[in-house]
Amino acid sequence: xxxxxxxxxxxxxxxxxxxxxxxxxxxxxxxxxxxxxxxxxxxxxxxxxxxxxxxxxxxxxxxxxxxxxxxxxxxxxxxxxxxxxxxxxxxxxxxxxxxxxxxxxxxxxxxxxxxxxxxxxxxxxxxxxxxxxxxxxxxxxxxxxxxxxxxxxxxxxxxxxxxxxxxxxxxxxxxxxxxxxxxxxxxxxxxxxxxxxxxxxxxxxxxxxxxxxxxxxxxxxxxxxxxxxxxxxxxxxxxxxxxxxxxxx
Amino acid sequence: xxxxxxxxxxxxxxxxxxxxxxxxxxxxxxxxxxxxxxxxxxxxxxxxxxxxxxxxxxxxxxxxxxxxxxxxxxxxxxxxxxxxxxxxxxxxxxxxxxxxxxxxxxxxxxxxxxxxxxxxxxxxxxxxxxxxxxxxxxxxxxxxxxxxxxxxxxxxxxxxxxxxxxxxxxxxxxxxxxxxxxxxxxxxxxxxxxxxxxxxxxxxxxxxxxxxxxxxxxxxxxxxxxxxxxxxxxxxxxxxxxxxxxxxxxxxxxxxxxxxxxxxxxxxxxxxxxxxxxxxxxxxxxxxxxxxxxxxxxxxxxxxxxxxxxxxxxxxxxxxxxxxxxx
Numbered sequence: 001x002x003x004x005x006x007x008x009x010x011x012x013x014x015x016x017x018x019x020x021x022x023x024x025x026x027x028x029x030x031x032x033x034x035x036x037x038x039x040x041x042x043x044x045x046x047x048x049x050x051x052x053x054x055x056x057x058x059x060x061x062x063x064x065x066x067x068x069x070x071x072x073x074x075x076x077x078x079x080x081x082x083x084x085x086x087x088x089x090x091x092x093x094x095x096x097x098x099x100x101x102x103x104x105x106x107x108x109x110x111x112x113x114x115x116x117x118x119x120x121x122x123x124x125x126x127x128x129x130x131x132x133x134x135x136x137x138x139x140x141x142x143x144x145x146x147x148x149x150x151x152x153x154x155x156x157x158x159x160x161x162x163x164x165x166x167x168x169x170x171x172x173x174x175x176x177x178x179x180x181x182x183x184x185x186x187x188x189x190x191x192x193x194x195x196x197x198x199x200x201x202x203x204x205x206x207x208x209x210x211x212x213x214x215x216x217x218x219x220x221x222x223x224x225x226x227x228x229x230x231x232x233x234x235x236x237x238x239x240x241x242x243x244x245x246x247x248x249x
Numbered sequence: 250x251x252x253x254x255x256x257x258x259x260x261x262x263x264x265x266x267x268x269x270x271x272x273x274x275x276x277x278x279x280x281x282x283x284x285x286x287x288x289x290x291x292x293x294x295x296x297x298x299x300x301x302x303x304x305x306x307x308x309x310x311x312x313x314x315x316x317x318x319x320x321x322x323x324x325x326x327x328x329x330x331x332x333x334x335x336x337x338x339x340x341x342x343x344x345x346x347x348x349x350x351x352x353x354x355x356x357x358x359x360x361x362x363x364x365x366x367x368x369x370x371x372x373x374x375x376x377x378x379x380x381x382x383x384x385x386x387x388x389x390x391x392x393x394x395x396x397x398x399x400x401x402x403x404x405x406x407x408x409x410x411x412x413x414x415x416x417x418x419x420x421x422x423x424x425x426x427x428x429x430x431x432x433x434x435x436x437x438x439x440x441x442x443x444x445x446x447x448x449x450x451x452x453x454x455x456x457x458x459x460x461x462x463x464x465x466x467x468x469x470x471x472x473x474x475x476x477x478x479x480x481x482x483x484x485x486x487x488x489x490x491x492x493x494x495x496x497x498x499x500x501x502x503x504x505x506x507x508x509x510x511x512x513x514x515x516x517x518x519x520x521x522x523x524x525x526x527x528x529x530x531x532x533x534x535x536x537x538x539x540x541x542x543x544x545x546x547x548x549x550x551x552x553x554x555x556x557x558x559x560x561x562x563x564x565x566x567x568x569x570x571x572x573x574x575x576x
Contacts, residue, residue, distance in 0.1 A: 052462070078464035090459040092452040100459075103452050106445050107463030113446040113470075115437075115477075122445070165463060 003066045004029050005169045005199050006051060006082075011060035013046055013223075020046040021057065022223040028169055033191065033200045035210045038220030039243075044203045045087065047220065048173050051201070052084050053077040065168060079110060083167025083198070085158035087174045091146045097157055098142040101129035104164030132163040136190060152183040159190065163197075170200040176209055184209055211235075219243070256568045257522040261432070264529065268428075272421050280420040281492070286525075286532045287427040288488045293512040293524025294434045295481030300510070301519030302447060303474040304454035305370075308506050309381030312365065312388045313358040313479040315501035317486020319392065320354035322404040322496035329406060347412040347426075350487055358483025359476050366475040370468055385503050392498035403497025410491055417491070427488050431525070434481050439521055441477075450474050482509070511549070515556055517563025526564045 004027035013021040020043040028034045038044055049055035051062055053074040061070045064080055072080070091100055098120070105125040106113060120126055133139045136156040141149065149157060155175055162170055175191070176184045188209050191200060195213075204210050210217065211231055218228040221243045227234060234240055264283055271279035292314055299305040327334045327343025334341040344350060369380040393401045409417045417423045441447045453460040453467035460467050490496040499505065508531065515530055516523030531549070538545035560567045 073466075074461040075464045075466045078462055084462050086458060086462070090456045090462070092455040092459060094455060095448070095451065099448055100452075102445075103448060103459070103465075104463045106449065107460075107465050110464070111445075113449050114444050115446050116440045116444050118440070118443040119445045119448045120443070161459075161463060 002030055004063075005065055006171075006201060007063040008047075008051065009061045009063065011047070011050055011057045011062070013043075013050060013055065013057050019223045021050065021060075024060070024220075024223075024225055026218050026225060026228060028199050028201045030199055031195065032215040033195050033202055033213050035202045035204060035214035035217045036220055037204065037207070037210055037217060042220040043223040044220055045173065046223075048084075048171060048203060052082055052171055075107075078107065078165065081165075081168030081198075082171055083162030083165040083169070084171040085155075085162055085173060085175055087177060089151075089154040089158055091154060091157060091161075093147040094145060096143055096145055097133065097138055097149065098126075098129060100146050100157060101133050101142075101160050101164050102126065104132070104161040105129045108165040129164055132160040133157075135163060135193075136160045137186075152179050152186070155179065155183070155187065156190070159187075159194075163194075167198050169198050170194060170202075172200060172202050172204075174204055175202070176204060176206045188212055252569045253520065253522075253565065256565055257435075257525075260522050260525050260529070261435075264525070265428070268421070268424055277420045280424050282532055282536060284420065284424045284427050284492055285489075286529045287424065287431045288485050288492060289509075289512065289528040289532070290525040291427070291431045291434055291488065292482045292485035293509055293516070293528055294431070294438055295478045295483075295485060296509045297478075297513050297519065297524050298438060298441065298481065299475050299478035300513055301523070302442065302450050302454070303471050303478075305471060305475060305478075306378050306510070307381045307475075307478075308378045308503065308510065309365065309369075309383075309385035310479070310482050310509050311501050311503065311505040312361060312381075312385050313482040314486035314489065314505060314509070315388055315392065315496075315498070316358045316361055317354035317483035317488075318490035318496040318500040319398065319404075320357050320483070321350045321410065321487040321490040322406060323398060324350050324353060325406045325410055326398065326404055329408075345408070345410045347410045347417070347487075347491070350410055350491075351484055354483045354487035355480045358486070359480045361483075362476040362479025363472070365479075366472045370471050370475065382503055382506070385501060385506050389498055389501040389503070392501050399497070401498060403495055403499075406490075406494045406496075409494055423492070427492075430484065430488070434484075435521060435525075437481075442521070446470070446473070511553060513563075515553060515563055517565035518561075520563060520565045523563055523565055530564065 006028040009025050011021045011024040024047060036044055050057050053072055061068050069077055102119055102125060105128045109125060130139060133142055136159050138156055138160060176187050184206055191213055214231055216230055217234040218225050219240045227237050227240050268280055268283045296310045299307055324344050328345045365384050369377055372380055398404050411417055412426060415422045449465050450470045453470050457467045512524045512527030512531060516527030534549055538548050556563055
C-alpha cells in the first residue's frame with residue numbers, strides 16, 4: 001500500500017472544557033476524495049486548522065507524505081504541498097484576480113521575492129497563474145479586482161490559488177458554502193476533475209455534493225470520528241443516521 | 250491608475266515650479282521651504298512603505314529620522330573638531346562628505362529598524378503603535394541625556410556637508426540634490442509596489458491567512474519592509490540635519506513621528522505621492538497660518554479631521570475622484 005498523503009494520528013485538542021478533537025486518526029490516500037462531514041460544532045474547522053498548521057494539537061501528530069509535520073507552521077506546510085481554501089474567502093481584495101493567483105505561484109516557486117521587476121513580467125509564473133484561472137473559468141476576469149467578484153467566483157478563485165501551488169493534497173473547507181445549486185454543480189464538476197491532480201480532503205455540508213464526489217467519508221461528531229468508510233457504508237450506518245443524517249437519508 | 254499619474258506629475262512639477270519662481274525672483278527662503286517639503290516627503294515615502302504597503306502603523310519613525318540626523322551630526326562634528334571618533338579599538342575619522350554620511354545614516358537606521366522590528370512585529374494593532382512609540386521615546390531621552398553631542402541643546406554644524414561637484418551651500422543646488430533623492434525613492438516605491446515582494450506584502454496586509462496559505466511568512470515580509478522603510482526615513486533625517494545645519498533630540502520626538510503619519514494620511518495612505526502632497530500641505534499651512542497664529546495646528550487638526558471623515562483616500566484621493574467625475 002502506498003503511503004497516505006495526509007495522515008493524522010490520535011489528534012487531541014481541548015479548549016477549556018470543550019474537547020474539539022478527540023483522538024482523531026484519519027488519512028487521505030492518493031487519488032481519492034475523502035469527505036469529512038459532521039454537524040455544526042463537531043470540530044471540523046479545528047481539525048482543518050491542525051492539519052494546515054494554524055493550531056497545534058495537544059497531542060497526536062500530523063503527517064504529510066510520511067513526514068511528521070506537527071511542529072511546522074502554516075507557511076511551511078503550504079510549501080510542503082498543502083493547498084487549502086478557506087470557509088470564508090481569504091483573498092487580497094484590493095488586488096486583481098491575476099495578482100491573487102500570482103501570489104500562489106510565487107509562494108509555491110520558493111523563489112526570492114524581488115523588489116524591482118514587476119510581478120506580472122515573470123512569464124513562467126504568470127502563465128501558471130493564468131492556467132489555474134482558466135481551469136476554474138476565471139481567465140476572463142483576470143484583470144478585475146477580487147473585490148468585484150461574486151461570491152461563487154471568489155470560491156473558484158480560492159481553488160485557483162490552491163491550484164497554482166501544485167499541491168500534493170487539497171484541503172478544502174466548505175468550498176460550496178453559500179452557493180446556489182448552479183454554483184454547487186460547477187464546483188462539484190471542478191473538484192471531480194481535480195482529484196486526478198491531487199487527493200482532496202473535503203469538509204462540506206452539502207450532502208448531495210459529498211455523496212456525488214467522495215470515495216470515502218468520515219463522520220465527525222463531538223470531536224470524534226464515529227465512522228469512516230465508503231459512501232454506501234456511511235449511508236447504511238445506523239449510528240451516523242441517528243447522529244447526523246436523519247432517517248430520511 | 251492613469252489619472253493618479255497625472256496628479257503625481259502635477260505635484261512634483263508644481264514643487265519644481267515654485268522653486269523655479271523663487272530662484273528667478275531671488276527668494277532663497279522659499280527654496281529652503283521647498284527643500285523642507287522634499288526632505289519631509291522623502292521621510293514620508295519611507296513610512297509609506299511600512300504603513301501604506303505593509304499596514305504597519307509606526308508611531309516611532311522619528312527614531313530613524315533622528316538616527317539619520319545624528320549620523321550626520323556626529324560624523325560632521327568630528328570632522329569639524331578634527332577629533333576622530335573612538336569606539337573602543339575602532340577609530341573613525343569624521344567626515345563632511347554627504348555620500349559617506351548618507352551611507353552611515355542608512356546603515357545605522359537599517360540596523361535600528363531590524364532590531365526594533367524584531368521586537369515590535371511580534372505584536373499588532375494598538376500594541377505595535379505603542380511599542381514603536383516606546384522605542385521613539387527611548388531614543389529621544391537617550392539623545393537628551395547624551396552630553397557628548399549636545400544633549401538637550403543639540404549640535405550645530407557650521408558648514409553644510411559637501412557633495413562631489415556641487416556647492417551644497419547654494420540653496421538651489423541643495424534642493425536639486427534632495428529632490429533627486431525624493432524622485433529616486435518614489436521610483437523605488439513605484440517599482441516595489443508591483444514587484445513580487447510588494448505584492449506579497451500587500452497581500453499579507455489584506456489577508457495574513459492567505460499569505461500563509463501560499464507559503465509566505467507575513468512577519469518576515471513585514472520585517473523586511475520595516476527595514477527598507479527605516480533606511481529611507483534615515484536618509485531623510487541626514488538631509489534634514491544638513492538643511493538646518495543642526496541636530497537636536499526633537500528629531501527623535503513623538504511629535505515628529507506623528508507628523509510623518511499626518512503627511513501620509515493627509516496625502517492618501519499607500520498612494521505613491523501621498524507623502525509629497527501631505528508634506529507640501531503641512532509646510533504651506535505652517536508657513537501661512539504660522540504667520541497668523543502660534544496655534545496654527547488647530548487648522549491642521551481641522552483639515553486632518555475633514556480628510557479622515559470625508560476623504561479617506563486623502564488629498565490625492567479627492568483629486569482623482571474629481572478627475573474621474575469629469576469624464
